[in-house]
Amino acid sequence: xxxxxxxxxxxxxxxxxxxxxxxxxxxxxxxxxxxxxxxxxxxxxxxxxxxxxxxxxxxxxxxxxxxxxxxxxxxxxxxxxxxxxxxxxxxxxxxxxxxxxxxxxxxxxxxxxxxxxxxxxxxxxxxxxxxxxxxxxxxxxxxxxxxxxxxxxxxxxxxxxxxxxxxxxxxxxxxxxxxxxxxxxxxxxxxxxxxxxxxxxxxxxxxxxxxxxxxxxxxxxxxxxxxxxxxxxxxxxxxxxxxxxxxxxxxxxxxxxxxxxxxxxxxxxxxxxxxxxxxxxxxxxxxxxxxxxxxxxxxxxxxxxxxxxxxxxxxxxxxxxxxxxxxxxxxxxxxxxxxxxxxxxxxxxxxxxxxxxxxxxxxxxxxxxxxxxxxxxxxxxxxxxxxxxxxxxxxxxxxxxxxxxxxxxxxxxxxxxxxxxxxxxxxxxxxxxxxxxxxxxxxxxxxxxxxxxxxxxxxxxxxxxxxxxxxxxxxxxxxxxxxxxxxxx
Numbered sequence: 484x485x486x487x488x489x490x491x492x493x494x495x496x497x498x499x500x501x502x503x504x505x506x507x508x509x510x511x512x513x514x515x516x517x518x519x520x521x522x523x524x525x526x527x528x529x530x531x532x533x534x535x536x537x538x539x540x541x542x543x544x545x546x547x548x549x550x551x552x553x554x555x556x557x558x559x560x561x562x563x564x565x566x567x568x569x570x571x572x573x574x575x576x577x578x579x580x581x582x583x584x585x586x587x588x589x590x591x592x593x594x595x596x597x598x599x600x601x602x603x604x605x606x607x608x609x610x611x612x613x614x615x616x617x618x619x620x621x622x623x624x625x626x627x628x629x630x631x632x633x634x635x636x637x638x639x640x641x642x643x644x645x646x647x648x649x650x651x652x653x654x655x656x657x658x659x660x661x662x663x664x665x666x667x668x669x670x671x672x673x674x675x676x677x678x679x680x681x682x683x684x685x686x687x688x689x690x691x692x693x694x695x696x697x698x699x700x701x702x703x704x705x706x707x708x709x710x711x712x713x714x715x716x717x718x719x720x721x722x723x724x725x726x727x728x729x730x731x732x733x734x735x736x737x738x739x740x741x742x743x744x745x746x747x748x749x750x751x752x753x754x755x756x757x758x759x760x761x762x763x764x765x766x767x768x769x770x771x772x773x774x775x776x777x778x779x780x781x782x783x784x785x786x787x788x789x790x791x792x793x794x795x796x797x798x799x800x801x802x803x804x805x806x807x808x809x810x811x812x813x814x815x816x817x818x819x820x821x822x823x824x825x826x827x828x829x830x831x832x833x834x835x836x837x838x839x840x841x842x843x844x845x846x847x848x849x850x851x852x853x854x855x856x857x858x859x860x861x862x863x864x865x866x867x868x869x870x871x872x873x874x875x876x877x878x879x880x881x882x883x884x885x886x887x888x889x890x891x892x893x894x895x896x897x898x899x900x901x902x903x904x905x906x907x908x909x910x911x912x913x914x915x916x917x918x919x920x921x922x923x924x925x926x927x928x929x930x931x932x933x934x935x936x937x938x939x940x941x942x943x944x945x946x947x948x949x950x951x952x953x954x955x956x957x958x959x960x961x962x963x964x965x966x967x968x969x970x971x972x
Contacts, residue, residue: 484847484937487777488532496767498541501688504765505548505652508684511676513669514765516657518690520551521580526690528960529705529782530772538688542589542655550651551584551591553577554663556598557605566660570948570955574608576659581617592654593618593647597664600624620645625667629743636750641674655688661713666744673751684756685748687737689766692717694731696769701782703732704813708789711810712802723759731761783817784939787824790814791962795945798965824962826941829853831964834943840968842866844940844959846874856905859889863942863950864911867957870935871928883925884914903968909953935959944968 505512518526520538527535534540542549558564559573566576581591594612596605599621612619622644627634634640647668654672656665669685676683691706703717720733722741737760744763749755757763772778793810796802814820822828826843833841833853841855842862852873854865872879889906892914896904906914919926936958945963946954954961 484531485774485777486532487772487774487781488530489771489773490532490534490537493533493767493771494537494541494544496770497688497765498544500765500767501541501653501686502545504684504686509682510652511654511681511683512652513654513656513672513683513685515665515669515685515687516655517687517764520655520657521583523690525705525709525785526768528788529702529778529785530768531777531781532773539584539587539589543587545653546589548651548653549589549655550649550653551589551655551657552647552649552668553581553591553594554597554656554658554665554668555594555608556663557596557600557602558598559660559663560596560608561602561604563604564660570952573659573663578612578615580657580659590651592649593620595620595622595647595664595668597622597668598624620647622664622668622671625671628667629740632746632750636674636747641671642678644671646675647672661710666740670744670747670751673748677751682752685763687764689764690768692732692734693769694720694733694761694764694766696732698730698732699816701779701786701817704817705782705785705789708786708810708813711789711793711813712796712806714806714809720759720761723761726758731759733760733764737763783819784824786813786817787819787821788960788962790819790821791824791965794965795963798945798967824939824941826851826939827962830941830943840942840944842940842942844870844935845938846870847934847938858905859893860906860911861903861908861950863908863946863954864906866940867908867935867959868911868915870938871931874934875924875928875931877924877928883922883928884911884918888914888918907947907953908950912953932957 501514521536523535523538526533555573555577564573565571566573584591594617596609596619599605609619609621625635626640626643656669658665673683673685692703696702698717698719707717716735717732718735718738720731720738723729723731741760745757790810793802793807797807826845829851830841830843830853833843833855837855839856840862841853843851843853844866845851850873852866852869854862854869856862868883869879892906892910893904915925915929919929938959940954940959940961942961942963944966951961
């Protein structure tokens with residue numbers, strides 16, 4: 484697949500700029516991490532060549548200087564908020580991230596439960612963390628925020644929050660998702676450090692929007708599409724324009740909160756450090772794009788995928804009609820249609836021809852295979868098996884999974900009153916694995932499943948979470964029509 488991004492160059496430039504930012508302060512920098520510290524799959528989809536774990540690799544290159552603080556909002560815990568790309572809750576993801584970072588040699592010092600107002604679920608999660616041996620802090624809402632600067636920057640404001648003990652010059656403040664209280668944690672630490680005579684600083688590790696790309700560049704529009712449910716938008720940074728006469732792109736929430744952050748920092752530090760929200764960010768992504776056309780096309784495809792996700796979320800009652808309308812506006816602004824996603828029309832045609840749900844998958848060579856629901860197998864399972872048959876040059880009419888394997892599964896599902904008895908994708912993959920000792924052809928096929936990573940697929944009906952997870956594990960980028968499947972054929 485075409486590459487449009489130099490990951491090594493990005494890593495080098497980003498690390499260099501962070502080290503330079505640390506030196507501007509008293510060898511102590513609180514770096515708020517925007518986006519995901521691990522598994523930045525959005526960036527990998529729109530910037531072909533981007534390593535989804537480049538942030539951790541950058542931190543590993545300077546790991547002796549790095550300490551990590553995780554934030555999680557008590558509200559997110561109480562609401563059981565989930566990470567959309569993996570389908571797991573924020574609290575479960577936090578534990579996963581902590582264990583993963585420690586597993587590669589990075590130092591996670593503490594966890595902060597923010598915005599605490601007595602949520603019982605947050606208390607239980609705190610107990611769970613402490614029994615794991617974690618050092619946990621609890622921050623409540625800051626008094627006076629956002630307007631009463633004198634109260635905020637006082638012992639009753641930030642001073643009322645417990646001080647998080649840290650030992651290294653670069654303190655990375657990250658979270659499983661947005662709205663986790665990272666900024667408040669950073670500013671609270673600044674206040675405490677300055678009272679202790681440490682002239683620490685604050686900056687933000689940014690990925691999107693990319694400040695030195697045009698406002699309507701597909702990379703930046705894709706970021707809006709990814710956060711359309713928040714009803715936020717990209718905009719020209721007016722503070723940067725006024726200070727430097729230069730157009731740069733920033734996020735409306737960062738622009739809106741900048742006067743507050745600037746006034747708080749000025750009150751703490753006693754000087755004007757940043758003139759704009761763009762100044763606060765460290766973002767070298769724009770300098771590492773090597774093929775703008777490749778990146779634009781990848782970003783446009785992501786916008787279409789996000790639109791499909793929004794349509795499905797609306798069908799399930801998760802978002803309002805305004806969110807759908809905003810998603811459609813982003814599509815229209817770039818002249819995009821759903822059919823610009825190559826797997827959409829073949830899937831719809833197959834479904835219309837057979838009168839059952841269907842699925843289409845595009846292989847790395849650009850060829851498209853299709854599958855449909857049958858009494859034995861769902862379309863999702865059929866299309867993956869058909870794709871692997873084509874890739875491995877196996878006759879399409881050959882039944883790889885023996886009825887001896889399939890029939891007991893179907894009977895068991897029927898005896899358990901399952902809504903659907905046909906094999907789903909995850910069940911079909913298990914059936915293939917069980918069959919490998921008896922068939923070298925199947926064993927070879929299973930060993931090559933990795934070629935499906937980054938392939939595109941489309942289903943004519945919405946899928947259950949177990950099937951979405953199966954596609955994610957295979958690395959297949961699946962979209963669905965906003966239609967609910969009824970029953971087996």
